[in-house]
Amino acid sequence: MDHRDCRKCGQCCKEIQIFFADPLSTSEEEVFRNKGGTVIGKLAKFISPCRYLGSDNLCMSYENRPEWCKEYFCEEAHNGR
Secondary structure, three states: OOHHHOOOOOHHHOOOEEEOOOOOOHHHHHHHHHOOEEEEOOEEEEOOOOOOEOOOOOEOOHHHOOHHHHOOOOHHHHOOO
């Protein structure tokens, strides 16, 4: 998906669960928690919208977002919904 396909719905930063093949490192966990998420083993999730999600549904920390945010696959945008 190209970033231009983004529908700007903000769903990628609201109540998202991410399953990792390996547990996150301590520094990765810290970054995720600092952005309002929780980490349980290989599962990371946002309990509430990411604190960097702006009122326009865009990331206010886009240039410095974590790798898992960069790799997020949006089915809505990919499927053209």
